[in-house]
């Protein structure tokens with residue numbers, strides 16, 4: 001509990017920061033930018049539909065994304081990679097059906113992004129089992145990103161997922177095998193005058209369900225320029241020990 005509180009305090013935006021302002025600074029972002037700079041080298045490596053087909057990939061540091069179907073997971077990782085169509089996206093929920101592994105950087109690579117099928121009404125039980133098997137066995141996993149759609153907020157299934165993920169966060173020996181980071185995407189779909197209240201409500205629900213979850217990064221992959229994607233890049237690089 002204490003760990004969660006201290007992490008939260010250090011990451012919350014200063015109260016005078018407008019909710020959609022960019023706090024980007026050259027010195028803090030540059031290392032992370034260099035990790036994702038060579039957009040053309042990002043490569044699809046493998047897909048896994050069951051635990052036996054999860055590739056080993058030489059232990060490169062890895063992060064995975066989860067969230068309700070159609071929350072914008074694949075779109076977010078495309079934006080992080082600086083690509084439009086490397087990951088398949090769709091306006092219909094249920095597009096991603098396997099764990100898909102993408103290498104960042106030229107061979108041998110700097111880190112691996114893993115896209116996952118969504119949960120919820122359009123999810124499938126076997127996808128949930130695959131995700132749990134992955135979490136339980138993946139030694140190089142550094143951080144799980146859980147994505148919420150700003151327009152839809154959290155529902156009961158999201159809260160259950162946060163509670164479920166929390167059970168993986170502290171190992172029996174007291175160490176933390178990986179961390180959990182929330183991301184709120186599609187902020188462009190919430191009217192400006194409702195955004196602060198919407199985000200405050202979502203934060204409350206996230207922390208109620210998962211006190212150890214890191215406070216949300218706000219993003220939009222529709223705004224031009226992209227909003228918050230540089231923060232996600234930096235966050236991934238840090239989680240992987242590269243910034």
Ligand SMILES: Nc1nc2c(ncn2[C@@H]2O[C@H](COP(=O)(O)OP(=O)(O)OP(=O)(O)O)[C@@H](O)[C@H]2O)c(=O)[nH]1
Nearest residue numbers: 069070071072073074075089090094095096118221
């Ligand atoms: N307005 C808006 N639409 C977005 C944003 N991000 C994604 N979308 C749209 O949301 C829809 C779903 O995006 P995906 O990235 O396929 O969502 P997903 O979570 O990977 O979905 P599944 O693989 O089906 O679980 C697509 O039509 C995207 O264009 C955003 O920031 N703003």
Ligand SMILES: [Mg+2]
Nearest residue numbers: 073074095096
């Ligand atoms: Mg997807």
